[in-house]
Amino acid sequence: MGEESSVKLHGFWASPYAMRAVLALKVKGVEFEYIEEDLFNKSELLLKYNPVHKKVPVLVHNGKPIAESLVILEYIDQVWTDPPHLLPKDPYLRSKHRFWAAFSIPLSETMMRYVVTEGEEQMNAQNELLEKMDVLEQGMKEIFPNGIPSFQEDKPGYLDIVFYSLFGTHEAAEELFGEKFLTVERYPLLVSWVNALKEVPEVQQVTLPIPKVVKTLQFIRQRHLPPKA
Amino acid sequence: MTEENSVKLHGFWASPFAMRPVFALKVKGIDFEYIEEDLSNKSESLLKYNPVHKKVPVLVHNGKPISESLIILEYIDEIWTDPPHLLPKDPYLRAKHRFWADFFDPTILKTLLAEGEAQKMVLDELLEKMDVAEEGLKEIFPNGVPPFEEQKPGYLDIVFYSLYGTHEAAELIFGKKFLTVERYPLLVSWVNALKQVPEVNEVTPSIPKFVELLHSIIRQRSVPPKA
Numbered sequence: 334m335g336e337e338s339s340v341k342l343h344g345f346w347a348s349p350y351a352m353r354a355v356l357a358l359k360v361k362g363v364e365f366e367y368i369e370e371d372l373f374n375k376s377e378l379l380l381k382y383n384p385v386h387k388k389v390p391v392l393v394h395n396g397k398p399i400a401e402s403l404v405i406l407e408y409i410d411q412v413w414t415d416p417p418h419l420l421p422k423d424p425y426l427r428s429k430h431r432f433w434a435a436f437s438i439p440l441s442e443t444m445m446r447y448v449v450t451e452g453e454e455q456m457n458a459q460n461e462l463l464e465k466m467d468v469l470e471q472g473m474k475e476i477f478p479n480g481i482p483s484f485q486e487d488k489p490g491y492l493d494i495v496f497y498s499l500f501g502t503h504e505a506a507e508e509l510f511g512e513k514f515l516t517v518e519r520y521p522l523l524v525s526w527v528n529a530l531k532e533v534p535e536v537q538q539v540t541l542p543i544p545k546v547v548k549t550l551q552f553i554r555q556r557h558l559p560p561k562a
Numbered sequence: 563m564t565e566e567n568s569v570k571l572h573g574f575w576a577s578p579f580a581m582r583p584v585f586a587l588k589v590k591g592i593d594f595e596y597i598e599e600d601l602s603n604k605s606e607s608l609l610k611y612n613p614v615h616k617k618v619p620v621l622v623h624n625g626k627p628i629s630e631s632l633i634i635l636e637y638i639d640e641i642w643t644d645p646p647h648l649l650p651k652d653p654y655l656r657a658k659h660r661f662w663a664d665f666f667d668p669t670i671l672k673t674l675l676a677e678g679e680a681q682k683m684v685l686d687e688l689l690e691k692m693d694v695a696e697e698g699l700k701e702i703f704p705n706g707v708p709p710f711e712e713q714k715p716g717y718l719d720i721v722f723y724s725l726y727g728t729h730e731a732a733e734l735i736f737g738k739k740f741l742t743v744e745r746y747p748l749l750v751s752w753v754n755a756l757k758q759v760p761e762v763n764e765v766t767p768s769i770p771k772f773v774e775l776l777h778s779i780i781r782q783r784s785v786p787p788k789a
Contacts, residue, residue: 384698385661385665385694385698394654397654399654399657399661400661401660401661401664404657404660404661404664405657407656407657407660408653408654408656408657411653411656412653424637424640424641425623425626425628425637427636427637427640428628428633428634428636428637431630431633431636432614432628432629432630432633435630435632435633436614468614472614
């Protein structure tokens with residue numbers, strides 16, 4: 334916008350939600366200052382900018398804070414109006430992309446449950462996750478009627494960013510729990526989607542190495558599991 | 563738009579989520595056909611139009627379905643571009659309105675359907691959330707709540723009203739007032755201002771009927787499954 338546009342992004346390296354905002358800004362070529370938050374010692378600024386949820390990501394544009402990853406993506410698309418556009422122009426297609434982005438919320442809740450439970454509870458969570466992924470696989474046939482694009486001309490958009498943040502490092506969960514869940518036999522479209530996105534330079538810049546993600550998942554799991562007697 | 567615009571809304575009289583698009587369509591003066599769904603016997607159409615969630619509301623515009631109440635509100639605002647506008651034009655204000663719509667999630671419904679000790683805990687959670695809203699909304703209404711005479715209700719007003727407009731029913735279920743003017747002067751003035759809007763009478767369910775429905779849902783939930 335103006336030459337004095339100040340764009341800052343408060344994030345956390347392991348947060349998929351913060352990844353969304355970072356990836357969107359990179360895709361749109363918006364320069365920004367990234368501020369890494371220590372979630373166990375949140376900055377005064379973060380608490381001031383997001384007093385309601387005290388979470389990352391928070392985008393601060395010319396001193397004004399915007400919180401909630403999906404709200405941030407919409408804001409970025411509305412303020413920086415040059416292509417690439419994050420959302421489709423057509424209102425009906427927009428509503429479809431927003432619908433599936435909203436679906437990512439119960440899906441990520443189930444993923445979290447899968448990561449932090451054990452035994453029968455974890456098996457139930459896993460089954461629920463796989464079923465939700467079936468629904469997503471089916472739904473994406475409508476979004477990608479001609480298969481996944483190559484993302485060479487068309488940059489990733491809103492929906493690509495939302496789902497990449499959840500599935501992009503699926504190998505880490507698969508390694509941690511010793512079984513693949515994003516299989517090409519059951520989820521051919523989702524697999525080709527993630528693989529196509531992995532080729533995109535901006536996506537590579539925001540993707541963590543798998544060993545780091547494994548450690549993160551282990552850490553989250555330890556914190557949530559009951560201590561062993 | 564065109565004369566061949568076909569607009570249908572699948573709803574349920576007591577659903578706060580279905581209330582939202584009905585309210586929005588009326589505020590924007592859009593003609594539509596309302597289809598009342600029996601949630602215990604959902605229509606073929608509903609299941610076809612919303613196979614993922616099988617829920618109301620679903621807006622069907624020229625045969626194309628849109629689900630999820632907030633997404634429907636955004637769609638309505640983008641298709642019918644004449645005033646009144648549901649969302650502010652300014653991107654930052656839009657972001658704020660979307661943030662608060664997301665905040666007003668259905669905690670109140672969870673509270674209504676909980677029982678005994680569980681209800682008390684969820685009610686305390688609700689009251690604390692409302693404290694946060696009371697404080698945070700000063701930013702949305704820096705000069706207090708407008709009278710909604712010239713300015714029609716918008717996206718956030720509709721979302722808020724859908725959950726709190728029937729607070730009397732909630733208060734009957736809880737056995738006490740919770741939307742008190744001492745603790746929530748802004749929220750109370752907001753709900754009262756919205757109650758003066760003509761379209762509100764057409765969308766608000768009857769309080770006694772709503773209470774009866776809530777009681778029957780609570781009763782059904784507390785019946786243990788057959789052995």
